[in-house]
Amino acid sequence: MRSILVTGLDIGTTKTCAVIAELSADPRERNDLKILGVGQAPTSGMRQVVTHIEETTESVSAALKEAELMAGVVVDRAYVGIAGDHIHGCVSPGMVAVTDEEVTLGDLERVHKVARTIALPPDREMLHAIPQEYIVDHQGGIKDPIGMAGVRLEAELYLVTCDAAAAENVRKAVQRAGYRVQELVLEPLAAARAVLTEDEKEVGVAMVEMGAGTTKIAAYYEGEIRHVVILPMGGSTVTSDLVKGLSVPFAEARRAKEQYGVAFAQLVDPQETVELPGPSPGQKRHVARELIAHIVEQRLDETLCLVHREIEEQGLVDRLGAGIVLTGGASSLHGAVELAQQIFAAPVRAGVPGEGLTGLADSVGRPKFATAAGLAMHGADRYRETGQGATTVASGLYSKLGSWLKEFF
Numbered sequence: 001m002r003s004i005l006v007t008g009l010d011i012g013t014t015k016t017c018a019v020i021a022e023l024s025a026d027p028r029e030r031n032d033l034k035i036l037g038v039g040q041a042p043t044s045g046m047r048q049v050v051t052h053i054e055e056t057t058e059s060v061s062a063a064l065k066e067a068e069l070m071a072g073v074v075v076d077r078a079y080v081g082i083a084g085d086h087i088h089g090c091v092s093p094g095m096v097a098v099t100d101e102e103v104t105l106g107d108l109e110r111v112h113k114v115a116r117t118i119a120l121p122p123d124r125e126m127l128h129a130i131p132q133e134y135i136v137d138h139q140g141g142i143k144d145p146i147g148m149a150g151v152r153l154e155a156e157l158y159l160v161t162c163d164a165a166a167a168e169n170v171r172k173a174v175q176r177a178g179y180r181v182q183e184l185v186l187e188p189l190a191a192a193r194a195v196l197t198e199d200e201k202e203v204g205v206a207m208v209e210m211g212a213g214t215t216k217i218a219a220y221y222e223g224e225i226r227h228v229v230i231l232p233m234g235g236s237t238v239t240s241d242l243v244k245g246l247s248v249p250f251a252e253a254r255r256a257k258e259q260y261g262v263a264f265a266q267l268v269d270p271q272e273t274v275e276l277p278g279p280s281p282g283q284k285r286h287v288a289r290e291l292i293a294h295i296v297e298q299r300l301d302e303t304l305c306l307v308h309r310e311i312e313e314q315g316l317v318d319r320l321g322a323g324i325v326l327t328g329g330a331s332s333l334h335g336a337v338e339l340a341q342q343i344f345a346a347p348v349r350a351g352v353p354g355e356g357l358t359g360l361a362d363s364v365g366r367p368k369f370a371t372a373a374g375l376a377m378h379g380a381d382r383y384r385e386t387g388q389g390a391t392t393v394a395s396g397l398y399s400k401l402g403s404w405l406k407e408f409f
Contacts, residue, residue, distance in 0.1 A: 005036070005391040006383060007067070007078040008375025009060065009179075010187065011170065013213030013236060015329075016043045016059040017372040018067040019364055020075060021357075023380055023390065033380050034359035037071025038369070039063040049084055050169035053176065061177040070360075075391040077180040079379040081187040081371050082127070082170055083214055086163035089228045091132065092118055095154045103136060103145045107153050115157040125164040127186055132156045132224045143223070158225050160186050182389045185378055187371050188216035188228055193381075194374030195327050195351030196220065203321035207351065208307055208340075209370060210330035212236045215303055217310060221319045229310055231303070235330030238299045245295040246287060252277055256292060257333075263300050264335030264342075265293040297339060300330075304343045323347030329368035353377075 004023040010016065018039040024032045041062035044055035068074055094115030098107050116129045134142040135154035145153060162184075171181045192207045204221035212235045219227040238261070242253035260274045273286040311317055323346040326336055331350065340348040353364045353373035364373040383390045 003073065003393050004383065005071075005073060005075055005393060006033075006376050006379035006389070007064070007075045007391065008190070008372045008377075008379065009064065009078040009080045009174065010190075010372040010375060011056065011060060011081065011173070012043055012211055012329075012371075013234070014043055015212070015368075016041045016063040017369055018063040018078070019369065019372040019376045020067045020071045020073065021376040021380065022359070023383060024358075032356055032358050033377060035357055035361050035364055035373075035376075036073065036359060037067040037069070038360065038363045038372075039066030039068070039070065041066065049086065049163070049166040050173055053169065053173055056173040057176040060174055060179070064177065064179060073391075073393055075179070075393075077182040077389075077391060078174065079183050079185055079190075079375040079382075079389075080170060080174055080181050081190055081375055082162060082167060082184045083187040083211075083216060083230055084162075084166060085214070085230055085232045086166055087127075087160065087186065087228070087230050088124075088162075089158060089160045092116070092129075092157050092159050093154065094157065095152065098136075098151050098153050101149060103148050103150060103153055105146060108146060108155075111153050111155040112157065115155050116159065118159065120161065123164050124161045125167050126159065127162050127167075127184060128158070128160040128189070130158045130160070130225055132158050132226070133222075141222075158228075160189075160228065162186075182379065183382070185375055186228065188218040188230070189225065190374035190378055191216070191327055191351075191370040192218045192220070192225075192374065193377050194353040194370045195325055197355065198223070200322040200325070204316075204319040205322040205325060206307075206311055206316065206320050207325045207327065208304070208331070209328035210234055210300075210303070210326065210336075211328045211371075212330065215307065215330075216328075217307055219311060219314070219316050219320070221316070221321075226319075227311075227314050227316060231306055231310070233299075233303055233306075234328075237303070238296055238330065241295050241299050242292065246276060246292070247279075248276060257296065260289050260292050261296045261333050262289070262293040262335045263296055263333040264338040265290060265297045267335045267338070268293045293335075296333065297335075300333070300336065300339060301343065304340055308343055320346060323349070325349055325351040327351035327367040327370040331367050 020037040136150035201220040
């Protein structure tokens with residue numbers, strides 16, 4: 001027996017998450033993904049882009065080794081997320097003449113090639129070319145034109161590009177840790193794979209992933225991606241505000257945010273106080289929890305208002321019938337959904353990975369694992385399409401022996 005494994009690796013601003021999953025061999029469960037192992041490590045050397053190769057390598061190595069230890073297997077490659085304000089997305093059209101009486105796979109490949117042929121500067125790299133719509137003889141709204149009669153085929157692709165140096169540094173950090181980058185995947189697309197349903201994408205939905213260093217938006221309608229943008233603010237911005245507002249070190253501000261932070265101040269009892277470190281070592285002081293909530297709410301309100309403005313400027317507000325899905329670590333704060341409902345005046349829900357996952361699915365059933373789980377799911381999709389991109393290992397004793405050898409040699 002051999003196991004088909006896929007690995008997702010999310011290198012975030014404050015933490016690196018790794019998820020190892022196994023594709024089901026049972027044809028009745030062919031769409032299920034069994035979570036085998038999860039790993040986490042603090043991230044150093046990452047601020048939207050890699051700022052220190054060796055520190056990032058150590059974070060990657062620690063997270064993947066922890067996931068391997070939990071899973072009892074060794075992997076050799078991973079689907080790795082990439083984000084940052086250097087990411088750009090645009091719609092690119094293409095048009096070709098149909099070579100026969102009906103559209104063939106060859107016609108589809110040619111129109112994709114034409115749409116992808118844009119002048120990229122030497123410092124930019126193509127990440128994704130995602131079909132949005134096909135048009136056959138002026139008839140639009142077509143998702144799969146193969147077999148349709150016509151003489152002209154048009155396509156609109158959503159092209160995502162990134163800074164080439166930023167992408168190469170991510171690859172180097174992972175390679176130095178002893179793993180191969182199977183594919184770089186835009187993080188909001190991966191997170192959306194984990195937390196959005198196909199029905200939501202069809203009706204119209206915007207996923208807002210609130211990470212530590214960035215807030216990512218991925219908007220869908222009619223089943224396809226329509227807009228992606230990454231804003232340079234997130235949970236660490238909230239922590240920095242607490243440092244100033246509470247006069248405490250960064251580590252204490254982060255602890256106060258995680259333990260006492262509330263995103264919607266109306267949910268806090270005005271009489272409640274919490275204990276924080278005082279100005280001198282060993283001293284303690286009491287602070288109104290409502291003060292912490294007001295600082296958190298003010299910053300998250302600003303961030304979500306920027307998200308709303310971005311969606312509005314793209315003309316997407318009236319197309320999001322399913323509303324907003326919040327995910328990412330910063331969205332875990334109590335009251336985040338209520339605050340978002342007030343800002344967007346639309347349905348809002350918290351998004352966590354879970355649908356289609358088995359095994360240790362509860363280990364990734366939190367917003368902070370949305371990207372890593374989505375990367376593993378993306379890898380599974382790729383393997384089912386192409387038969388490539390996964391780690392194939394002997395199950396049972398041999399995988400454990402491999403783990404032992406890797407640990408000591």
